[in-house]
Amino acid sequence: MKLRTVLFAGLSLVAAAGPSFAEGYPEKGRPVKIVVPFGAASSTDLLARSIAQGISEISGQPVFVENRAGAEGVIGMVSAKAASPDGYTLIMTTSSTQILNPYLLPQISYDPVADFTPVTGIAKFSLVMNAGPGVKQKTAEAFIQAARSEPGKFSFGSGTTTTRLAGELLQYAAGIQMLSVPYKSMAEAMTGLAAGQVDLVITDLPSSSAHYKSGRVRPLAVTGPARMKARPDLPTLQEAGVRGYEMTGWWAAYFPAKTPAPIVQAMRDLIHKASETPVVKQAFATFSLEPLFGTEQELAALQRNDLERWGKLVREAKLGPASTVKE
Template sequence: MIRRFLNKNILLALALGACLPWQAQAASYPSKPITFVVPFGAGSATDQLARALGQGITEETGDVVIIENKPGASAMIGASTVARAEADGYHVLITTNTSQAANPHLYKKLSYDPVKDFEPVTLLGTGGQIMVVNPSSPAKTVEEFIALAKKQPGKMTFGSGSSSSRVAGELFQQMAGIQILHVPYKSNPAAITDVLGGQVDMMMADMATGLPQVQSGKLRALGVTMLTPSALAPNVPTIDKAGVPGYEMGYWFGAYVPARTPAAVVDKLHDLLVKAETHAAATRFYTQTGTHPVVSTPKELLAFQKAETEKWGVIIRKAGIQPE
C-alpha cells in the first residue's frame, strides 16, 4: 500500500515536472523571433498578408517576425516544413485552402497531413479572384474568350500558382464547355509574369496579385469570380453574369502551427494574430486587395477546414480534375 502510494505520487510529480517547461515557455512567449512560413512566392497574396501581420506583431511585441517563403509543389513544401518543425509556436504556417483543403483531392499522396500534422490557430481572411488576359488578347469579354477557345480547342492556355487559381481555371473551362491547357507555376506572381509576357493566355489571379496589374493597364480584366462585383473593380462584371451562369470561386487564409504545440502557446499566438489584423499594415492589405478580415477560434478553424475540404472535393470532382 505504501509502495503504491509512493509510486503514484512519484508519477504525478514527474508529470507535473514535465509540464513546467511548457508552462514557463507559454508564460514568456514570444521570447524570440517568430517565423512565418509562406508556402507561396514573394509578392503573392499570402506573402503580402504574412508580412502585414508580421509587422503588426512586431509593433505589438517589439520582436521581429521572419518571413520565410517556401513555394512549390502546390504549397506542399511550405506545409511540410512547418509540419516537421518543433512544436513551440515559433514556426507558423500562413497558408490558404490550397494546402489545407484542396490538395487532398488534387494529389494521391501528400508529404503532410492537413489535419493530424497541425494545430489550427485562426482564420485570417477570405477573398475572390479576377480573370485576366494580356491587353493584346483579342478577347475583351468573357464571352469573347470562350468563343476564341471554342475555335481552337486545347490550344489556349491558363496559368496558376495555387490550387485556388488552378481549380478556378479548371472549373471555368468545365462550366464554359471549352478546352484550355493548364500551365502550373510555383506561385501566382510567377504565372502573372508569363501572362504579362504573352506566354500564357489567361489566369484566374487573386486580387492582391492581379488587380495592381489591371489598374496599371498591364493586364485586362474580364471578370471576377465572386457572385457580386468587387468594390475595387466595380466596372468588371462577375463571370456569372458575363457568360458562365452559376460560376463562383473564392479562397481563404489561415494560420497553423505544428501538432502538439501547447494550447497556452496557441492561445497567445491567436491573440497576437487577432490584434495584428487591426494594425495599419494589415488594414491596408485588406482594403487594397478586397480581402475580408476574418478571425476564429482554433476549434472554429478546424470545423471550417473540414467543411471546406468537403466543398473543395465536390468542386474538384465537378471540374473533372484527376488526382496526380
C-alpha cells in the same frame, strides 16, 4: 475515497500546469518565424508581412517571414510541419495547401489536418480572371463565347492548385476547352501572361494588380458571388453568363501539430490585435479582403467542411487524382 483524492489531485495539477505553457510566451526578444510556402511578393507573402509588422508593433516582438516556395506549397508545408511545436514557427498559408493539394496533386508528403494545429483564419478572397495581350475580346462574356467557338485555341496558366482549379472549373462550368499550363509560382504565371505565353490567368488581386499598369494584363471578371469593393467595375463570372461559377479561397495561420493550446490561444490573440493596426487594415482594403478572424475551432470546422465540399466537386468534375486525406 483515496482514489477520488488522487484523481482530484491529478486533475488539479493538470489544470494548474496548462497556463504555464504560455507563461512568458512569447519570450521577449526571441524571434517568431512565419513560414510562407509561396514566393516573395506573392499575395500570401505580402499579407504575412503585414501581419508580422502588426504583431511587432503591438507586442515589440521580433517577427520575420521565411519564404519556402516550390511544388505548389508542398516544400514549405513539409518544412513547417517538422518545426518544433514551441510557438516560434507559425505557418501562414491558404486553402490551396490545406484543401486542394490533397485532391489535385498526385502525392503530397504532409497531412493538412494531422500535421498542423489551427490558430486562426485570416481572410477570405475572390479571384480575378485576367487576360493577356493576345486576347482581343474586351469582356469575359466575349472571351467565353470565342472559346466555345474554337475549342483548344486558348490557354490558361496557374501557379497553385487554387488557380489551376479556377481554370479547370471555368472550362467545366462554361463548356469550353483550354490548354492548362502550370508554372512553378504565381509570379512566373503572371509574367508568362504578360509576355503572351498564355491567354488567361485566374488569380487573386494582390498577385495580378501590379501588372495592370503596363496594359499587357487586363482584368475581365471576378470569381466570387459578388463584385469586389476594390474593383466594382468588374462583373462576376455569373454575371458574365457562367451559371453557378463561384471560386473563393482563404488565408489562415497554423502551428505544427502538438503545439500547446495556451500558446495557440496567445498567438491567436496577438494576430487578432494585429488586425487592428493600420498596416493590416490597409492591406485588407487594398486587396479587397474579407476578414476571417476567429477561433482555432472555427478554422478547423471550416477546413473540414471545405475538404468535403471541394473533394466532392473535384470528383464529380473528374478534375484531379483521388484524395490523400483520410476521411
